[in-house]
Amino acid sequence: MNKKKIINDPVYGFISIPTELVFDLIEHPYFQRLRYIKQLGMTHLVYPGALHTRFHHALGAMYLMGMAIETLRNKGHDISSKEEEAVIIAILLHDIGHGPFSHALEESIVENISHEDISAMLMNKLNTQFDGRLSMAIEIFNGTYPRQFLHQLVSSQLDMDRMDYLNRDSFFTGVSEGVISSDRIIKMLNVKDDHIAVEEKGIYSVEKFLIARRLMYWQVYLHKTVIAAEQLLANILKRSRELVLMGESVFTTPALSHFLAKPISRDAFMNEDHHLDNFASLDDTDIMAAVKVWAMHHDFVLAKLCNDLVHRNLYKVDITNEAPDKQFITELSNRAVKKYGITPQEASYFVFEDTIRNNAYKPGDGNIRILMKNGMIKDITAASDNSNLEALAKTVKKYILCYKKDLT
């Protein structure tokens, strides 16, 4: 059977599946599940094209990895077929542990477990199922494989993950400010002292990449309406669990039921297989199906929150450089108590705070190295004297305050 397939991708044209093992991993239910988990969660409420999935992103990152390996080989770096397959598998599976709407729900579904933890667990299960053929991929993913540059292609500030998500998110949102020249950056990659470096003449493309990332943060990832929608969803899950714990019955799919029923400890999740099995069958559908039904629940709070999400009555968001005025929050809360006839605790579902922070580049942490023409390595912020990149290394923190529009 021919397992070398070509997949149409509107971003890159065509993506070829390089080996049979990769093909089999893509066919695996763990990976197919990613077809039903949107990359950008509720962002489509603001950018209606943003329905692309983690499945598609993983394939895209795999495609870029193929290009990167080819480039490095053409520059004389020996990379074996086994290493090539391993690094491709590592990037393909890097997000396999994401659950539905993980920006909003990561802590709501399973406490104290990150998607990285779950990715590691799923990769290990797959490795068992595939007779240890993923061992090298896992080492690369974890950074324990001797050749560090392979890990950096999977995870660093200029990895194939970031390049694909910037390309893809900007393609599907239509936010052209996020367009990067991944082609050009990849063609400029090189390896120096076992670290990935960008050749000097690619410096402007890297600068563009960092700025594109910053602009995508402010225009998409941290767009205040997106944040409002995701907070709304987080509140919905929180309220539904609260009701369940109070003995109320709420509609759920079986997979979601498992996680609403009672808290699962980190230890339990790590050690009892059925938790992971349930997790592996959970996707966006479970959440949205429940939210739609809950919109008719007799609990005022749950029903209102769900109605607001389903019909896109999103909350007002104030975004500020300073923490919002406590007095104002109290007022809003009091109005909610009076208007809806709810308790102050319940009012916190309709008036709530959050903070967001972003820095486009973090020197020191998987930093971006420039290979100068004279063979020296410099950090990107030092490499370019015309650059304003130092500013990008500043962390920007903002406060947000969300509340139902009818409270003002």
Next chain:
Amino acid sequence: MNKKKIINDPVYGFISIPTELVFDLIEHPYFQRLRYIKQLGMTHLVYPGALHTRFHHALGAMYLMGMAIETLRNKGHDISSKEEEAVIIAILLHDIGHGPFSHALEESIVENISHEDISAMLMNKLNTQFDGRLSMAIEIFNGTYPRQFLHQLVSSQLDMDRMDYLNRDSFFTGVSEGVISSDRIIKMLNVKDDHIAVEEKGIYSVEKFLIARRLMYWQVYLHKTVIAAEQLLANILKRSRELVLMGESVFTTPALSHFLAKPISRDAFMNEDHHLDNFASLDDTDIMAAVKVWAMHHDFVLAKLCNDLVHRNLYKVDITNEAPDKQFITELSNRAVKKYGITPQEASYFVFEDTIRNNAYKPGDGNIRILMKNGMIKDITAASDNSNLEALAKTVKKYILCYKKDLT
């Protein structure tokens, strides 16, 4: 409150909402529902980017309509603001009656009711809610408004619906063969004797449009794997309803439950409001949530079909110019009976036939008129002597035979 909003669209850049009424219609739950109904149903199993929704398509068609009206006005045709808003509403709502996966399920959810019927019902309900302000839009939609060319912009072989779906479907699938020059075609539109016509120098763009449509049919809309997936889904719904009628319990969301419980006649649907209300809360989520749960149903047939869809074990499809060999079908069916221990009637869920047909252009039916330089009107097939468009008017019919791969 400012209701003039701009929406990012990766296909056209930006879409402006032209009036407050249009804004309010877009905010209406009937229209927001389209956010959760994919334009191309199960096509994303073949083209992973094809997750765009009927919501987005309707906005896109609205955008093109705005351009068309502007072009016609610039050529001296009087179109009042009221007519402009009405024709924009007509195109915005043209697909409002679509249910989830309507290619696969139109007949499974509600028998003898087409999505056009439901669109008409929903538009009338909206018209009541909006105090009759949709009356002209409805007349244009129905073709009863005196100025025919407005209806033709909404529904004909060169309408804004088709132009947007070709643009949009080719954008999100990545099938570049479907790209059309909607900009150019729209700039060449004119009105002659109250009919839409394309100026002679636009003839090649129209030819390209027809060919793009044909290529999209064969590469996307009638792609054999897409058809296999949609038939699989249709069989799933059929089986689930069969089980319900046999008294079996099957998981459903409340909205889906309404339609699975018992057959609803056309008359009942037309006359009893609660059917339409239930329909208006049904979307892709209800279907996919059920399918996921049914994959664990104790009925072998339902569980197997659902598992196959969820994990993308799609069926083999033979596509032929002649009807498939009866003998071969019987053999396959017998093997299914033996292999799965099911009845011959049940075997028909795993071995089944269909036909597909397509003609890219139908002379006579909302046909495409070319306005020659001398002021005469010709049908597109007659207007161009270098053309091979007559071939496009031929209907092509194909037979398809689907069966589980392990039966061969």
Next chain:
Amino acid sequence: MNKKKIINDPVYGFISIPTELVFDLIEHPYFQRLRYIKQLGMTHLVYPGALHTRFHHALGAMYLMGMAIETLRNKGHDISSKEEEAVIIAILLHDIGHGPFSHALEESIVENISHEDISAMLMNKLNTQFDGRLSMAIEIFNGTYPRQFLHQLVSSQLDMDRMDYLNRDSFFTGVSEGVISSDRIIKMLNVKDDHIAVEEKGIYSVEKFLIARRLMYWQVYLHKTVIAAEQLLANILKRSRELVLMGESVFTTPALSHFLAKPISRDAFMNEDHHLDNFASLDDTDIMAAVKVWAMHHDFVLAKLCNDLVHRNLYKVDITNEAPDKQFITELSNRAVKKYGITPQEASYFVFEDTIRNNAYKPGDGNIRILMKNGMIKDITAASDNSNLEALAKTVKKYILCYKKDLT
């Protein structure tokens, strides 16, 4: 010295120069000359972006050739590095013999010598200069190299030349009807019985390619205003030569002077080196510099023709399926005689005929083979039963009549 360079190309992103020999050929004055020869001659008078050069086209075709070779190798066909370099050189140099505005001037500059003849001569000269390292490339170019499929990549109805020019011409003119999926077609290429074939699933992309080519012919290559401009230029050269032969002095650059001074026979051109040397220094600049100066010549005919070209007063063109009416031509000619005070022979510069013909596909002549899933080979016109490709094989012939607008 590092001769592996990357060139920015707006069509494909980046073009890498694969070997040092290829680099040196690109640097050679014969090849650099192509920087100053526009691919589409006077077409920029209709499509102002169409200023791209034969230099850029040759690089683009080289890029596509690299992709094709990579694809064929991935499918298990052995192609040595030497063959790869040779076929890349063959495509790089395939148009090296083009002179300026060769559609208009091929016969005016050197009689009875085609650009193919001159390409062969220049390749042989280069082969001598490069110590025979182009021998295999020349064999491939001529079709005498044993492996035919390599020649077909350079010259057939689906060669890299055509793919690049369709991509490039449609990019720079902005005529989106000409966009093809070269990526997809190339990924579908295979070799069967030493002939290039396209795998069956690529059939729609090939169909799109043929139709794109047809549409480009009618919209660009045979656009009537383009033809009028090129005929005008041809007439200008003819008149200038006439004047020179009559002993008049006309301004020329030295390179053009060589070819205007007296007719050069095919034999002389083939055998006396200085003709080719002069030819190799001739480009668009020589022609346009002369035309600008001639616009002030005292010969009424030459000055008027040149003024008309420089200031873009292009002639009226009637394009018809039947030969134009002789009577009408005589009338126009008489009016020119009277109006301008010129002889009837001179009037023929302002009133003249031409024919154009095109067929998008020629069965039998380097025809396009489809490799069916069953391993059989079919001609494209036979491979697709839904196809209307037979119509594309028809030759379409048109008559054109050009005349100065003020004669009607």
Next chain:
Amino acid sequence: MNKKKIINDPVYGFISIPTELVFDLIEHPYFQRLRYIKQLGMTHLVYPGALHTRFHHALGAMYLMGMAIETLRNKGHDISSKEEEAVIIAILLHDIGHGPFSHALEESIVENISHEDISAMLMNKLNTQFDGRLSMAIEIFNGTYPRQFLHQLVSSQLDMDRMDYLNRDSFFTGVSEGVISSDRIIKMLNVKDDHIAVEEKGIYSVEKFLIARRLMYWQVYLHKTVIAAEQLLANILKRSRELVLMGESVFTTPALSHFLAKPISRDAFMNEDHHLDNFASLDDTDIMAAVKVWAMHHDFVLAKLCNDLVHRNLYKVDITNEAPDKQFITELSNRAVKKYGITPQEASYFVFEDTIRNNAYKPGDGNIRILMKNGMIKDITAASDNSNLEALAKTVKKYILCYKKDLT
């Protein structure tokens, strides 16, 4: 006669000519001349696609102006048809005074006269020819028309000129770092207190615009090889004029001859019509035709410089933050004297210095105003607290040193 034409533009799709007067201006020989003046001079030697002309740029800027006017009107600003036509004419003609290769030759062709001076002269001549119908356009261009915002659309740090040239230069060079969202920026334009302002939510698009401009400077406009080529051309003109003044005969077209023959003072140029007439017939062709012929001149210096340009043997360029070492320059110069047997003064043609400087944004000078949601106006650098725009306001200065490669 129908003068409303549509022009294909690969950048924007289609450009419509809005009025008859605009059509007639485009047809005028002064404007048609721009067809033969490349926007980016010798840049095509580095980016082979960069052959687009000032003609095309002017049309593109006109197109954007049409969009801007439409946007402002939709926001309730009254702009009369006459003002619309005038501001469109102002942008159409804003570069009409550019000569061939003006970056390289502005000072070589006519001393002490800028292209702005010549634009003004040509506009006045056109105004006379068109019976004063350009008066308002000229006032807008000069900033003397009462409504300042119209002038700012033509000339400011966010004018239609810059937007088009960034779009167009990045399109034709293929440098994707220069892509801007002109659509989005224009949709965000507004007028406040008779000044153009960008609405607050457009702030990221403006930031992207400024950065794109900066990256285009370093990657294209100030690319060291481009600078080397333009300096080479400047030296060629300087040498040819030197020879002419020494009584040597050099080949020229008549138009170029006028300017080489003897220096023309600013006063003479302003007051004697024949200078401007000659200028208006000068384009890239005149320069390149001469350079090609001069490559065979008996003067060693001129011939060598021209040969180097024609065959693209460009000079080595050192680009530094500090002035280059005087000692090193002297050494290079001495080597040139010895190697070529020329005088030290002549050696300066082969070893020469220049400086380049750039700042992406100049606060205070036609600065970019942001219209905050509260109705206040802020400078772009103050409007965004996450911004690193202040860095863009720094002037960056670099020193370049060019010399023939064989001198090291």
